Amino acid sequence: MTTPHKLTGADRDKALAALADHGWAPVEGRDAIAKRFVFSDFNEAFGWMTRVALVAEHMNHHPEWFNVYKTVEVTLATHDVGGLSNLDVALASKMDRLAG
């Protein structure tokens, strides 16, 4: 897997702008991004989480997430670099793609 590199300056701004188009927003007071995914029911939500979990494990990059019924609140940050990295951007786009 790729080594994470922290996004700063123009790279970070550009990544945040692209992610915003897909519903990801910066987290207040923290160098992280978040998005709420709402599915049609619990099976859809948990099925998606399972698919994401396999991708995340393969990337060795893991989400912070909270599931209630059909809603999954996701926060992405890279603990190893103390902020947002290229791996968060990659995982965010994989999550979007898997959500359809």
Ligand SMILES: C[C@H](O)[C@H](O)[C@H]1CNC2=NC(N)=NC(=O)C2=N1
């Ligand atoms: C030791 C292991 O490679 C690290 O702890 C990995 C695992 N998954 C991770 N996931 C996330 N989100 N950030 C990390 O810095 C991270 N680091």
